[in-house]
């Protein structure tokens with residue numbers, strides 16, 4: 001486990017966990033216990049919501065702390081020349097390339113991350129929300145995390161709307177200040193859930209597209225930036241997956 005020292009990533013992590021704790025607080029205190037305290041639905045929703053929250057936290061921690069697939073750096077070399085001399089006879093693979101930034105040989109589809117300062121196998125992108133790269137080894141945890149955020153966002157919005165719609169005779173006994181606080185907290189929670197939900201649905205769509213087409217987000221970006229002729233040729237032959245994949249490798253190497 002290695003935490004990346006990136007201020008933006010650290011801020012996003014803190015923001016994520018503050019949002020999780022706040023959502024749990026509002027759902028339990030101002031949504032469930034406020035309107036369903038005499039019903040068996042209250043323990044049901046609290047247990048179900050916190051189970052999803054626990055799964056979300058575990059998937060986030062695994063995406064954040066696990067190795068995304070960093071290419072190991074040989075310890076026996078000090079300079080780029082030494083590395084080339086030592087590793088070239090051993091590697092003998094034409095499709096492997098030398099990274100001039102972290103000075104290591106990397107397999108096809110590996111890319112250098114400027115924030116992690118390492119090459120990562122099948123790197124998709126660097127995500128500040130997990131303060132880590134999304135790569136070959138941790139993409140499944142990242143997708144799990146996105147999927148759970150979608151479920152929790154929808155579940156939270158449904159719970160809040162249910163609490164608004166539900167007739168709660170005890171609410172009439174609360175004073176105005178209490179009701180105002182409940183409205184403020186639930187509106188903030190709806191905004192938080194909608195913001196995270198819409199943001200994550202867009203990322204999840206990109207991730208599913210990347211998995212389905214076997215092209216990482218980075219490779220798709222490179223493809224879009226390539227010249228129009230190249231793009232036309234690529235799109236005209238992309239029906240054949242093997243050719244498509246080899247073309248995408250060409251695209252990456254040409255960067």
Ligand SMILES: [Zn+2]
Pocket residue numbers: 099100101102103104111112113117118119
């Ligand atoms: Zn590198």
Ligand SMILES: [Zn+2]
Pocket residue numbers: 113114115116117125126127132133134
């Ligand atoms: Zn990275």
